[in-house]
Amino acid sequence: MKIYQYLLAPALLVVISSAAFASSPRSQIVDFYRQQAGEDFSAERGKQLFSTRHDGGKPETPSCTTCHTSSPKNTGKTRVGKPIAPMAVSRNADRYTDLKKVEKWFRRNCRSVLGRECSPREKGDFLTFMINQ
Amino acid sequence: MLGKTGRITNPEPAGKILVWDLPTRLFHWSLVLATSSAAITGFLAPEWWLNIHVWSGYIIIALVVFRIIWGFAGSPCSRFASFLFSPAQTISHLRSLLNRKPGHFTGHNPAGAIMIFALLAILAAIGISGLVTLGGQENQGPFAGFTSFAAGHTARELHEILATTLLFMIAGHLIGVFIESCLLRENLVRSMFTGMKTAYGNPKDLASHPQSSILAAIIVIILLLAGATTIWALGRIPASGIIAMPANSTYSSECGDCHSAFHPSLLPAASWRQIMTSLDDHFGEDASLDQQTASKIASFLDHYSAEHWDTEAANNLRHISAQNPLIITASPYWQHRHSNISDDVFKQKNVGSKSNCDACHADAQTGLFADQMIKIAPVQINQKP
Structure with missing residues (x-):
């Protein structure tokens, strides 16, 4: 055995463990909402938020599914027909990695669909659902 | 004789x-x-x-x-x-x-x-x-x-x-x-x-x-x-009436997320201003932006609106619809030029809606809309819903 092999093994260990435990941008965003909400999130409630027909906002967009289809794994469609990348993290690894963008779309779409801003708990539930999808 | x-x-x-x-x-x-x-x-x-x-x-x-x-x-x-x-x-x-x-x-x-x-x-x-x-x-x-x-x-x-x-x-x-x-x-x-x-x-x-x-x-x-x-x-002399417009990634990504990022020459400045001040109700959706992003886009649109171009599209589309001054496709010229195209063409999957200029105009992003660049999207048969 050469000396570098003794060095390589611990080095690899450090790299792997840091990747596993370092908080990813996505989990940082979930943490951000958890701090605001002060409670744990539920994927089940997130699913409900996604699938329910709210009718609270603009008549053109009664629910999330109007544009995102009934499954977050599907490619959605904006009202003018432009494709929307799937919401599910399993289908789109870029999702929920930029807090500014996440906040922008929650602000817009909660107002459009629910007619109000979403609470931190709703946002966290929604993200938890999408991350598990 | x-x-x-x-x-x-x-x-x-x-x-x-x-x-x-x-x-x-x-x-x-x-x-x-x-x-x-x-x-x-x-x-x-x-x-x-x-x-x-x-x-x-x-x-x-x-x-x-x-x-x-x-x-x-x-x-x-x-x-x-x-x-x-x-x-x-x-x-x-x-x-x-x-x-x-x-x-x-x-x-x-x-x-x-x-x-x-x-x-x-x-x-x-x-x-x-x-x-x-x-x-x-x-x-x-x-x-x-x-x-x-x-x-x-x-x-x-x-x-x-x-x-x-x-x-x-x-x-x-x-x-x-x-x-x-x-x-x-x-x-x-x-x-x-x-x-x-x-x-x-x-x-x-x-x-x-x-x-x-x-x-x-x-x-x-x-x-x-x-x-x-x-x-x-x-x-080889550059065409008059076409101004140099640098690419604006803020505009193309923010607006292009939901619809094609229309060439700024397709509406007069007054219409763009009205659109940018009513983003919270943008054709039935909330499309609000943070102040900084919004003003960046607003000034870009103002700078390159229809008034600044001497192209066919800009000259014609600056005459907006009185009822719908914010809708490009509502303008009399747009309506007139597309009157022969059936609704089926616009609705089909590869087009989506009338706002998808790029579907038939290969040069829509340049604002030129040259006659030779038109290719009416073929009507797809048996398309899945």
């Missing part, structure tokens, strides 16, 4: 001779083909045939140039001098036609002569007005660098009036050929193929020897090369 006094004298037929030399005949039938192609693509074909229309026009101009040179250098009956008649001679010939006893002419008769000169003149005028139209309205061709949209618009009207007039003149030409053929009992159409036609008087005077073929060929080639070079060089 006309005597020196202008009176019609009718010499006896003296057998068939070669009256129309080969270059004149080739010119005639090439002109028929090129004019037919220009007329069909101009009057009937959809916009995206524009290139064929323009090339037909260039060929017509080249043919007219050749014919003018040949009018001095060709064989006797092709030379202008052989069919320049005085008004008195012309009137006298027309009278003889009314009496159904037309005077005998080996080459062009006075009525035909007027038609030849008129046709050459109108074809040249149609060609030039066409190039001005192309430069002004489409920002293309040799005149694009210095022709305004307004000038192109005027040229287009002239081009259309002249082209319609040409159709009537062609009809007149054909009727004339038919009448003369009947009255003289000679198939003049066949003569234009074979070149052979009955000679009157002394055929030796009219023997078909071009004056100076080689010189004519050299002059024609030089003129055409000079013309083509000039057109090519002028075509």
Whole structure:
């Protein structure tokens, strides 16, 4: 055995463990909402938020599914027909990695669909659902 | 034939001779083909045939140039001098036609002569007005660098009036050929193929020897090369009315997330301003942006709105719909230009909606919307919902 092999093994260990435990941008965003909400999130409630027909906002967009289809794994469609990348993290690894963008779309779409801003708990539930999808 | 006094004298037929030399005949039938192609693509074909229309026009101009040179250098009956008649001679010939006893002419008769000169003149005028139209309205061709949209618009009207007039003149030409053929009992159409036609008087005077073929060929080639070079060089001047617009990633990503990022020249500044101040209710959706992003986009749109361009799209779309001043597709011009396209085309999967300009206009992102770049998205059959 050469000396570098003794060095390589611990080095690899450090790299792997840091990747596993370092908080990813996505989990940082979930943490951000958890701090605001002060409670744990539920994927089940997130699913409900996604699938329910709210009718609270603009008549053109009664629910999330109007544009995102009934499954977050599907490619959605904006009202003018432009494709929307799937919401599910399993289908789109870029999702929920930029807090500014996440906040922008929650602000817009909660107002459009629910007619109000979403609470931190709703946002966290929604993200938890999408991350598990 | 006309005597020196202008009176019609009718010499006896003296057998068939070669009256129309080969270059004149080739010119005639090439002109028929090129004019037919220009007329069909101009009057009937959809916009995206524009290139064929323009090339037909260039060929017509080249043919007219050749014919003018040949009018001095060709064989006797092709030379202008052989069919320049005085008004008195012309009137006298027309009278003889009314009496159904037309005077005998080996080459062009006075009525035909007027038609030849008129046709050459109108074809040249149609060609030039066409190039001005192309430069002004489409920002293309040799005149694009210095022709305004307004000038192109005027040229287009002239081009259309002249082209319609040409159709009537062609009809007149054909009727004339038919009448003369009947009255003289000679198939003049066949003569234009074979070149052979009955000679009157002394055929030796009219023997078909071009004056100076080689010189004519050299002059024609030089003129055409000079013309083509000039057109090519002028075509390299950047089109006027198109301003340099740097790519704006904020605009294209923020707005392009939901719909195509429309070229800013497609709406006037007032409409863009109104859109940017009402993003929280953007056609039935909340499209609000943070202040910094919004003002960045607003100033970009303000800077490159329809007022700043002299393109066909900008000039026409700046006349917005009174009811829907924010909707590009509601403008009278947009509606008019898309009236032939069925709703099925817009609804299908590969288009999505009327707001997807890029689906059929390959150059939508440039704001130019050139006729040649239109490709109507094919209607898809059995598409999945």
